[in-house]
Amino acid sequence: xxxxxxxxxxxxxxxAATLLTAGVQAQPKPAVGHFTLANGLEVVxxxxxxAPVVTHMVWYKVGAADEPPGTSGIAHFLEHLMxxxxxxxxxxxFSQAVAAVGGQENAFTSQDYTGYFQRVSRDNLKTLMxxxxxxxTGLVLANEQVVPELKVVLEEQNxxxxxxPRARLSEQIDAxxxxxxxxxxxxxxWRHEIEKLNREDALAFYKRFYTPNNAVLVVAGDVTTDEIKxxxxxxxxxxxxxxxxxxxxxxQEPAQxxxxxxxxxxAQVQQPSLHRAYxxxxxxxxxxxxxxxxxxxxxxxxxxxxxxxxxNLVVERELAVSAGGxxxxxxxxxxxxxxxxxxxxxxxxxxxxxxIDAVIDDVVAKGITxxxxxxxxxxxxxxxxxxxxxxxxxxxxxxxALTTGSTVQKVQSWPDRIRAVTADSANAAAKAWLxxxxxxxxxxxxxxxxxxxxxx
Amino acid sequence: xxxxxxxxxxxxxxxAATLLTAGVQAQPKPAVGHFTLANGLEVVxxxxxxAPVVTHMVWYKVGAADEPPGTSGIAHFLEHLMxxxxxxxxxxxFSQAVAAVGGQENAFTSQDYTGYFQRVSRDNLKTLMxxxxxxxTGLVLANEQVVPELKVVLEEQNxxxxxxPRARLSEQIDAxxxxxxxxxxxxxxWRHEIEKLNREDALAFYKRFYTPNNAVLVVAGDVTTDEIKxxxxxxxxxxxxxxxxxxxxxxQEPAQxxxxxxxxxxAQVQQPSLHRAYxxxxxxxxxxxxxxxxxxxxxxxxxxxxxxxxxNLVVERELAVSAGGxxxxxxxxxxxxxxxxxxxxxxxxxxxxxxIDAVIDDVVAKGITxxxxxxxxxxxxxxxxxxxxxxxxxxxxxxxALTTGSTVQKVQSWPDRIRAVTADSANAAAKAWLxxxxxxxxxxxxxxxxxxxxxx
Numbered sequence: 001x002x003x004x005x006x007x008x009x010x011x012x013x014x015x016a017a018t019l020l021t022a023g024v025q026a027q028p029k030p031a032v033g034h035f036t037l038a039n040g041l042e043v044v045x046x047x048x049x050x051a052p053v054v055t056h057m058v059w060y061k062v063g064a065a066d067e068p069p070g071t072s073g074i075a076h077f078l079e080h081l082m083x084x085x086x087x088x089x090x091x092x093x094f095s096q097a098v099a100a101v102g103g104q105e106n107a108f109t110s111q112d113y114t115g116y117f118q119r120v121s122r123d124n125l126k127t128l129m130x131x132x133x134x135x136x137t138g139l140v141l142a143n144e145q146v147v148p149e150l151k152v153v154l155e156e157q158n159x160x161x162x163x164x165p166r167a168r169l170s171e172q173i174d175a176x177x178x179x180x181x182x183x184x185x186x187x188x189x190w191r192h193e194i195e196k197l198n199r200e201d202a203l204a205f206y207k208r209f210y211t212p213n214n215a216v217l218v219v220a221g222d223v224t225t226d227e228i229k230x231x232x233x234x235x236x237x238x239x240x241x242x243x244x245x246x247x248x249x250x251x252q253e254p255a256q257x258x259x260x261x262x263x264x265x266x267a268q269v270q271q272p273s274l275h276r277a278y279x280x281x282x283x284x285x286x287x288x289x290x291x292x293x294x295x296x297x298x299x300x301x302x303x304x305x306x307x308x309x310x311x312n313l314v315v316e317r318e319l320a321v322s323a324g325g326x327x328x329x330x331x332x333x334x335x336x337x338x339x340x341x342x343x344x345x346x347x348x349x350x351x352x353x354x355x356i357d358a359v360i361d362d363v364v365a366k367g368i369t370x371x372x373x374x375x376x377x378x379x380x381x382x383x384x385x386x387x388x389x390x391x392x393x394x395x396x397x398x399x400x401a402l403t404t405g406s407t408v409q410k411v412q413s414w415p416d417r418i419r420a421v422t423a424d425s426a427n428a429a430a431k432a433w434l435x436x437x438x439x440x441x442x443x444x445x446x447x448x449x450x451x452x453x454x455x456x
Numbered sequence: 457x458x459x460x461x462x463x464x465x466x467x468x469x470x471x472a473a474t475l476l477t478a479g480v481q482a483q484p485k486p487a488v489g490h491f492t493l494a495n496g497l498e499v500v501x502x503x504x505x506x507a508p509v510v511t512h513m514v515w516y517k518v519g520a521a522d523e524p525p526g527t528s529g530i531a532h533f534l535e536h537l538m539x540x541x542x543x544x545x546x547x548x549x550f551s552q553a554v555a556a557v558g559g560q561e562n563a564f565t566s567q568d569y570t571g572y573f574q575r576v577s578r579d580n581l582k583t584l585m586x587x588x589x590x591x592x593t594g595l596v597l598a599n600e601q602v603v604p605e606l607k608v609v610l611e612e613q614n615x616x617x618x619x620x621p622r623a624r625l626s627e628q629i630d631a632x633x634x635x636x637x638x639x640x641x642x643x644x645x646w647r648h649e650i651e652k653l654n655r656e657d658a659l660a661f662y663k664r665f666y667t668p669n670n671a672v673l674v675v676a677g678d679v680t681t682d683e684i685k686x687x688x689x690x691x692x693x694x695x696x697x698x699x700x701x702x703x704x705x706x707x708q709e710p711a712q713x714x715x716x717x718x719x720x721x722x723a724q725v726q727q728p729s730l731h732r733a734y735x736x737x738x739x740x741x742x743x744x745x746x747x748x749x750x751x752x753x754x755x756x757x758x759x760x761x762x763x764x765x766x767x768n769l770v771v772e773r774e775l776a777v778s779a780g781g782x783x784x785x786x787x788x789x790x791x792x793x794x795x796x797x798x799x800x801x802x803x804x805x806x807x808x809x810x811x812i813d814a815v816i817d818d819v820v821a822k823g824i825t826x827x828x829x830x831x832x833x834x835x836x837x838x839x840x841x842x843x844x845x846x847x848x849x850x851x852x853x854x855x856x857a858l859t860t861g862s863t864v865q866k867v868q869s870w871p872d873r874i875r876a877v878t879a880d881s882a883n884a885a886a887k888a889w890l891x892x893x894x895x896x897x898x899x900x901x902x903x904x905x906x907x908x909x910x911x912x
Contacts, residue, residue, distance in 0.1 A: 069525055070707040072636070081749055172714045175635040180528070181627075190636055190710040251526040254646040257626045261717040443712075 032398075033225025034408045037237050040213025044398045044408060045222035045228045050389050052122045054221030055391045057115055058132050059399040061211035061216070064187040065111040065250050065333070073189020074205045076109040077153050081206075082116065083107075084145040086138035091145060094131040105127075111183050119392065122222045129235040133175035136215065137242050139206055146199040154195065157188050164268035169275060169444045175279050176260045176440040180251045182335055210349045211242045216402045220395040229435045253279060253334055256438040265447035271321070272343040272348050274356065276441045280327070282335035283407030289420060293429035294337060296421045298327035300368050300377040301360070302339060307337060308368075312359050319347050319355050332404045337433060338366050351444050360434055367427035381415050410424045463840050469549035488854075490683025490864045493693050496669025500854045500864060501684045502676035504847050505886065510581050510677030511847045514574045515855040516587050518665035520643040521567040521706050521789070521902070527657050528798060529645020532565040533609050534658045538562075538572065538663070540601040540641060542594035550587040559584075567639050567747035568788045569859035575848065578678045585691040592671065592695050595662055602655040613644050625900045632716045632896045633733050636707045637789055667698045672858045674852040709735060709790055712894040721903035729798040730805050730812065730895045734784070737888045738791035740861030745876060747785045749885035750793060753876045754783035755832040758795060758826050759883070764824075765795060768815050777812050788861045793889060805899050816890055837871050 033045035064075045085091035098105045103120035118128050161167045171186045178184030189193070217236060219228050256279055283291040302309050302325020312321040323341035339360070343352040387393050401411045410417075489501035520531045541547035554561045559576035574584055579649055617623045627642045634640030644650070673692060675684050739747040758765050769776040779797035795816070799808040830856020843849050857867045866873075 022802075069638070070705065164572065168713065171714075172635075176632055179631040180641065180649075189733070192708060192710055193636075200801055249526065251528075252648060254648055258718045258720040260628075260632055261715045264714040415611065 004184070004412060005235055006204065018072055020091060029193070030224070032412070033224075033228065035229060037212065039234060039237065039239060039241055041232070041236050041239075042094075042216045042230065043232050043236075044216065044218045044402065045223060045225040045306045046218070046394050046398065047222075048220055049222050052222045053119065053391065054122050054125050054219055055117070055119050055222055055395045056125060056128050056132070057218045057395050058136070058340065059113050059216040059218065059403045060113040060210060061112075061245070061248065062114055062205075063110050063184060063215050063429035064113040065182040066209065066248065067185070067205070069086070069282070071189075071193060071197060071201050071205075072185045073194040074197055074201050075114055076188050077150065077194070078105050078202045078205050079109045079114050079116075080149050080153055081141055081146065081202050082135055082139060086134050086140055088134050088138065088213040097453050098304070099132065105313060108305050108366045109187055109397075111187055112330075113206070113400065114373070115399055115403075116260070118393070118396075120353060125223070126231055127217070127236070133235040133239050136210060136212060136236070136239050139203075139210075140269065141199050143199055146202065150197060152189070153188075153197075154269060155194075155273060157194060159193055159437070161186065162186060162191070165269045165444055166273075167444045169262070169264040172262045172264055173275060173295065173440045173442045175278050177229065177263050177279055177336065179254055179256070181253050182250055183333065184332075186435055208243055209245075212239045212292070213241050214234060214245045216399060218395045218399045218402075221389045250331060250333055258456045259342060259436040260440045261443070262440060263445065265445050267447045269444055269446040271448065272349055273322075273340060274339045274352055275437055275444070276338060276442065278337045278433060278435070278439045279334050279455075280438070281338040282333065282404070284332050285327040286329075286332055289417070289425055290429055290432075292417045292421050293425040293434065294327045295329060295380065295418065296373060296376045297326050297368070297426045297429050298337060298362075299380060300372045301325045301363060302424070303376075308363065309341065309358055313341055313352070313355055319344060321350055323356070330400050330404050330406075339344075349445070353441065361431060363427075364430050367430070368423055370423045372425055373421060375421045377418050377421060380418055384415060469509055470729055476477045477505040478580065479629050482576065486680070488868070489684065490863060491681075491685060493668065493688060495693065495695060495697055497688070497692050497695075498672045498858060499684065499688050500672065500858065501676045501681040501690075502674070502680060502847075502850050503678075503680060504850065505678050506652055508678045508845065509575065509580045510578050510589070510675055510679055511851045512581060513571055513582050513623070513674045513851050513855050514592070515569050515674065515859045516573040516666060517568075517670050517701070517704065517859045518570055518661075519566050519568040519859075520641060520645070521638040521808040522704065523638070523661070523866075523899070524643075525844060527645075527649060527653060527661075529609070529613075529640045529650040530653055530661045532571055532605065532644050533650070533653050534661050534904055535563050535565045535570050535572075536600060536605050536609055537662075538591055538595060538831040540595070540605070543597055544588050544590050544594065545587060550591065552589060553583060554653045561570055565643055568786075569645055569856065571859075573669045573851075574849070581675070581679070582687055582691070584833045585687055589691040590696050592666060592668060592692070593698050595666075597659060599655055599656050602658065606650070606653060609644075609653075613647055613650060617644060618647070619643065619724065621720065621725045621900055622729075624720070625898045628718045628720055629731060629733050629896045629898045633716050633735055633792065635710055635712070637709050639787075639789065640705055659900075665701075667701065668692060668695045669697050669742050670699070670701045672855055674842045674851045676847045679755050704788060706789055711827075712791075715892040716798055717897040717899070718896060719899040719901060721901050724902045725900055726837070728805055728902065729900045730779075730808055730897065731794060731896055731900070732794060732812070733892060734793045734895045736793040736894070737788050738787035738789065739785040739866070740788050741790055742785075745873070745881055746888075748873045749881040750835065750878050750889065751785060751874065752829060753819075753824070753882045753885050754781050754793060755818060756828045756837060756882070757781045759832075764815055764819065765812065766796065769797055769808070771812055773811060777802060777810055779812070786856050786860050794882075805901070809897065810818050819883075820886050820890055824879055825885070826879045829877060829882055833874050833877060836874055840871060 015071040030047035036042050062075060064072065065076050083095060097106060098118055098120065101120055101124045102117055105118045107116045116132060120128055161171060175184045194370060217232060239253065240302055280288055280294060301307060309325055313323040320341045321344055325339040327337045328335045339356055340354050341356055343349060486503035492498050516893060518531060520528065523530050539551060552574065554574050554912060557573055557576055557580045559580065561574045563572045572588060576584055617627065673688060736748055736750055742820045756762060759768065763780060765779040765781055769779040776797045779798055781795040783792045783793045795812055797808050797812055853867055
């Protein structure tokens with residue numbers, strides 16, 4: 001069970017999530033199927049017949065940003081509790097059945113979605129669907145299961161965040177970046193709120209959001225759309241709606257008017273680093289073309305050793321041991337564009353920041369070149385073709401897209417939309433969005449004199 | 457109609473709110489009356505027989521921090537709408553009645569309470585109580601009244617915040633200081649959310665929170681407790697409960713681990729300034745003696761021209777034109793301790809900050825002296841005696857206390873609690889709470905090149 005801790009954690013997926021079907025044009029494949037059952041369950045079928053294997057995922061359109069105030073972490077905690085069994089299938093039986101046929105399983109929670117994943121041979125798909133449909137609304141929770149699982153989640157928070165300086169800084173940056181939107185809360189939750197979560201919170205959240213009309217089934221693999229339609233009706237089709245789902249409206253950000261800074265000193269820091277996040281549009285909130293321009297811009301500015309940041313800071317000026325940038329377009333609401341770097345010994349974070357600012361200022365003032373844009377677009381589209389080699393990746397693209405305000409059509413038009421980016425549109429995006437007033441700059445430094453944390 | 461924009465705005469009241477009855481000991485007065493009606497309305501009577509005048513206030517235990525997410529500003533908007541009339545008393549009649557007898561009226565909203573105030577001659581008290589009781593649950597709202605009033609509120613936001621650089625910075629500091637608690641939202645609301653408030657939001661909020669069992673009536677003036685008991689039963693006593701009120705639980709702050717900074721550049725800034733807020737306990741959340749120690753500490757550090765900050769920065773080192781500090785203890789949840797200063801021409805904000813840090817570091821490292829503590833305590837207690845000269849101030853002390861988790865007894869024991877502060881307890885408070893990791897440092901600077909604000 002994983003959770004997407006922050007925008008960075010899903011940035012890889014963000015790039016991936018809109019890449020499919022570049023390959024459709026390179027080499028025709030069976031069409032992606034897309035239909036909705038009578039109970040509202042949306043279904044996507046991605047045929048991939050290379051091996052008799054299927055990837056099966058159910059995505060719920062609910063994540064940490066949908067949590068009631070004061071109960072942060074409940075989306076992720078419920079993800080854990082979804083393995084505690086139903087009236088038909090006591091705790092453990094589902095996972096044992098997957099393991100017995102040599103399958104894999106996993107689950108994950110982000111700000112916008114919660115997903116459950118299995119990979120099995122195609123012969124076992126129907127059994128899997130019966131299990132997953134059963135726990136869609138049939139979860140039974142006893143306190144004897146809830147209380148120990150809360151300890152598991154707290155230990156996960158301990159390992160992934162409390163003892164991870166980079167993750168701690170990321171929590172602080174998110175909290176400072178979002179003045180009003182719940183994306184400012186960590187997906188795993190604030191520890192003091194996780195500690196108070198209970199069975200009633202989990203069941204209330206489950207009953208409100210886990211219903212076929214709030215879910216997307218994605219099956220990728222050695223199947224046809226017709227086969228899945230039959231199987232889905234026979235399994236998920238029997239699950240009744242338990243809740244009506246209104247539009248997903250979260251509190252939005254006010255105009256961002258003042259640059260913020262945050263410094264985290266942690267005794268475990270080995271290497272100081274700088275991380276800046278800008279509040280920018282997501283694919284779902286952007287004007288047409290704007291999110292694609294940010295994808296291309298982030299690639300040129302920060303992706304890999306040929307990026308502007310890496311070349312300038314690491315190669316040419318030898319100020320940094322690492323440097324880069326990223327953009328997360330996969331979000332229902334306003335998302336993030338990031339830059340980062342770690343100074344070489346003897347270089348201060350302030351000096352590194354000055355150098356990063358100079359690279360960004362240069363892009364904003366003089367723009368990037370058409371050549372850079374061409375190379376970036378070719379590489380992004382080529383990567384999308386390679387990525388289709390993974391059945392699970394393809395399933396994730398659709399699942400993430402359909403739970404963050406995107407559509408099958410938008411996933412499929414991604415290569416065309418990337419091709420349409422020009423130097424002008426990327427430069428306009430840089431000018432519009434790389435505005436420090438919309439940013440938080442975080443410093444991660446070594447704390448040589450740790451002090452006790454205070455209560456509030 | 458006023459609203460308490462931020463902690464600073466109520467800092468004056470904060471000091472005041474816990475000061476009563478120093479004078480009770482200096483010069484005996486009729487006891488403060490305190491009782492609760494059958495419908496749950498709490499009543500405080502503060503006899504003050506110098507003139508045939510009464511101050512009448514109804515305080516609701518609801519403020520901006522109780523607003524549903526996404527509807528910031530609804531508490532304050534409802535305060536405005538409370539003047540729009542009832543079935544018995546159409547819009548304007550109540551205010552006209554107050555004006556006709558030469559009375560005064562006002563209303564105010566803070567994070568924790570919403571209050572309505574009138575001052576009239578004692579003969580008119582009963583009429584006033586009938587009016588106020590009538591609108592406690594009898595408000596009638598038509599869209600023709602709501603829509604124009606929203607424009608009034610937006611214009612108020614425009615004047616008080618959007619065109620006030622200091623208020624804008626304060627919004628940003630609050631938002632950065634509170635990572636999770638709704639105190640991070642402005643009392644007047646985020647403008648983009650105010651714009652969407654409507655009649656339904658206002659009525660839902662009204663029906664949930666405006667009920668006698670969620671209110672405190674405070675009458676100060678030429679009255680006896682018995683008289684008020686009779687009048688209150690004949691007026692407010694007839695108002696039925698419309699809602700059950702549970703405990704006021706807001707999302708609390710996580711451990712604060714990283715100092716934050718925010719810089720606001722505004723074209724209207726005449727004089728740069730620095731404002732730092734620390735997250736500290738309020739009177740309601742502090743351990744015994746701790747809030748009082750913070751009162752004394754803030755007085756020594758920052759109150760007036762004899763304070764450490766003023767003497768050091770303005771008088772001795774001539775770095776600043778102003779400098780000071782404050783503490784707001786009147787809050788249901790974690791509150792703020794602030795320091796501020798404006799540099800002299802030629803001094804940078806960074807230099808001023810270094811000097812402020814040096815003063816604070818000196819207090820934390822070496823402590824304040826018993827002499828300083830004695831002087832501060834004498835002055836705080838003396839001020840409380842003088843403050844009782846104002847009937848309205850006394851009414852406000854009780855109203856604010858009883859709507860922020862305090863009690864009549866705590867108000868009355870305030871001088872004794874202040875007397876119990878020692879140099880040791882004040883020094884312990886400084887060490888525990890003046891921790892930069894719990895702080896936001898804000899710079900207000902002149903923007904010479906204003907740019908258009910961006911949407912998110």
